[in-house]
Each structure stands twice: as structure tokens, then as C-alpha cells.
Amino acid sequence: MGITGASGTPYAAAVLRGLLDAGEAVDLVVSRAARLPLLDETGLTFREARWHMDVKEFIGRDVGDMRVWKENDFTAGPASGSYPTRGMIVVPATTAAVAGIATGMSKDLIQRAADVTLKERRMLVLVVRETPLRRVTLQQMADLSGEGAVVLPASPGFYAGSHDVRQMTDFVAGKVLDVVGVPHTLYTRWRGQLGAARAEEAAAGA
Template sequence: MKKIILALTGASGMPYGLELIRQIKKQDFELHLILSDAARMVLDLEAPGHEQVLSLADHVFSQDQLGAPASSGSFFHQGMIVCPCSMASLAAIANGLGNNLVHRAADVCLKEKRPLILVPRETPLNRIHLENMLKAHDCGATILPPCPGFYHGPQSMDDLIKHITGRILDALGIENNLFKRWEGV
């Protein structure tokens, strides 16, 4: 079975992460979910009742479980998404710090040349944020800020969330029809 790693960190934007869980499971992937301590706090604020969605994951790990499969390059998977990606996690990933499972699993993706999609949710951005994004990009990560398009005529918040979710899945080469694609004018 194909495997995806999804890490939720302590930035705002949990509806994106929860929709990713739903969509990855619809695609019949084995989902390895990593939750940072800060993500658990933000989930409680932004997504009360999130436990049902989290239960869709095949495996759930805390940031402290450094012995999890995702911490090793011998664990084969199709890619990792960090969504939402806090600026602290981005900085740790960009600078090769492996002090928790989120950072270590991302570092493994970079060293093994596996897809790593970082979805930073912060605004405005300072120079440090931008430099860390560039550093992570130069190491092989895809930086995909959750900036929805409007050409598909969104009618609801759900449409905007699905647009970004679809773009993230696109970046991993996972087919989806979560939003109307641009067909030209």
C-alpha cells in the first residue's frame, strides 16, 4: 500500500490539515500522521471535534516518538506534507534540526530525495521566514503557501480549503478533482 506522511504543526490553518486527512484516506493511502504538541493546542482552538477526523489516520505519532517509522530513510513512502507548517518547524527543517519527529521525518525526506511539501501559514513574512523558505526550497522542499485562487468561483470556505488541498495533492502527483481547473479564456 502507498504511504503518505502528514505532519500538523502549531500554525493556524488546521482545516487544511483535516481536509488533507479526509482526502488522503479517500485515495486509499496508508496515512502516518504526526502531531506536534502545539498542533494539538491549535486543533482544540480551530477544530473542536477533530478527533473523528484524526481517527481516520492509520498511524498517529506524537512529536516525541523518534523511533517511529518515518524517522528512518529505510521507511519507503510517497512523500510528506507539513500542513500547516509553523515558522518554527520551517526553521528547524531548513536548518537540519532533527530534534522531534516532524523535523526528523522532513530531514529524511530531503536526504532521501523524497517529496516534501511545506505549507507555511504566516503573514506577513519577515526576512528570516523568507530565507528559511528559500533554504528549504534549495534543499528540495516544495513551498506551497495556502493562497487560494478565485478563478474557480468559490462559493464557500470549504471551496477555498479544497482548492488548497487539491493543489497540495497535485504537488505529490495525486490525482484529484477538488477544484475546477483553469481551462483558459
């Protein structure tokens, strides 16, 4: 999993919690550019020297089976196709990261790992957090989709009874986990009945 410098670091925290809650092992790369929105949006810092403590505070739980790699470490496991992974999630994904992955620049470990994920025909999910979008970005996303990547904009739905920021964040995180086949209970699924989510929520609070 890669975290880039776009706004939306709470989405990353929610996805990490979901992966770890499901017992998944996680290789994490936090770009240097991601540290500013991380500080601005959560008040937290990220330091490789004490990443266990920083990530634990970021996600609000134990880090579980996780390994953190430096963004400029091209000897890292995820930089090689022989390193076994189920796939990769970039959340949030900047348009710069999208461009770098689409053009095969591999300028940092996140882009290199994404390139490896595509060439090995593994699942790549890009949670793009930007609006509006330029034509060139739309074309790059279309190209990546054509290569098998899943472009999943951070677009929360409201039909699941979401009415606060945490619920809307969890909705997007849940959609990410759905794509990679990781079970979760982050949002109430549509049942073909209007108002079902609110009714269920009211019953739970009774």
C-alpha cells in the first residue's frame, strides 16, 4: 500500500485498519509529500525511525503484520516482481502519482511497486482524490484501466446511511476492500429497499 501527497489521509487510515482487521499482512510506503497532508489533516507526524508508534497513532490500533519501506529504497521487496504480493493499493493517489505510474517513470518506490504490480498482472487500485480533472489525467486513468488497474475515485455514497465524516470515509475504504476481496463491515450494503440503512441504524441504537 502506498500513501501519496493528496488530501485524504483518513481514507488511508481506514483502509489500513480494514486490512489489518482482516488479518492481512501489509507492506507500506509513505511518500515524503504525504507527510504534509498527514500532519495537516490528522495532526500526526510520520518518521521512519519510529514508524511503529506513528502508524499505531495514525490508525488507532496495533500495527499487526506490517512492514514499512522508505520511498527511495529501490532494493525493497515490493520493487521486485519476485516479491509475493496480492496486489497494491495507492490511497490517496495524487494525479502526479497517476501520471508517473501510467508512463512507467518509477521515480520512487510507490511508482515502481505499482509498475511491478501491473507487469505481474496483479491487482492495482488507485484511489484518486482530486477534482476537477484535466483531460490528460482522464486519459492516463483510462490507459491504466486498460492495463487492468482499478481507478476508484474517493467518492463516498450516501445510500448506506452515512451522515458523518467517519462513515463516509469508511464507505470509500470499504469499496477499496471490496475490490481486493478483503471482508469487512465498514458500511451497510444496499438491499434494494429505500431507507433500510437508517432503519437498521435506528434499531441498533434502540
